[in-house]
Amino acid sequence: MTRGEGEAGECLWERTDNNGRICPTWGDWDMKVVSACLAGCRCRYDQRAATGADIEAMVQSGEAIPVCPEQMGGLPTPRNPAEMVGGDGFDVLDGRARVLDSQGNDVTDAFIRGAEQALRIAQLVNASAAVLKSKSPSCGSAQIYDGSFSGRMKTGVGVTTALFMRNGISVSSES
Secondary structure, three states: OEEEEOOOOOEEEEEEOOOOOEEOOHHHOOOEEEEHHHHOOOOOOOOOOOOOHHHHHHHHOOOEEEEOHHHHOOOOOOOOOEEEEOOOHHHHHOOOOEEEEOOOOEOHHHHHHHHHHHHHHHHHOOOOEEEEOOEOOOOOOOEEEOOOOOOOEEEOOOHHHHHHHHOOOEEEEOO
16 A cells, blocks of 8 residues: 555555555545454453454455544543443434443443544545444444343444444444
């Protein structure tokens, strides 16, 4: 991968696809966004990774860029586990639900900030798809924890997933 400057100072990237053809800009490359914990980063709430070899390979080959919305929103690692109360990620974005940690602290704003930053990265690289961590209050794409901190699940999506979906980025989980 090489970096060059465009006419207006914008950054252009040259990449080679699997057939040796040059793809001159991010817009020509089928870039994906992936949860950083799936790429081996120890950024989960418990400071562990949830590494998937296929996700790591996508990042290593330049097909994907990792993001951790919770860290990007300003939350530390490790941190208390968090769950949505009153709905799912769409409801959080619309102000009808909150994200609380296990100590009762409202971390909604950090989750929204992180989702916005992850979306910015996705848009910068023209990503049309994302592979995000299942069950996460940020990244869950089918089921999330129900807000009781009892391990029970409910149908719904995380805050980042909801924002991605609203902006035309398809989201799937690692499983």
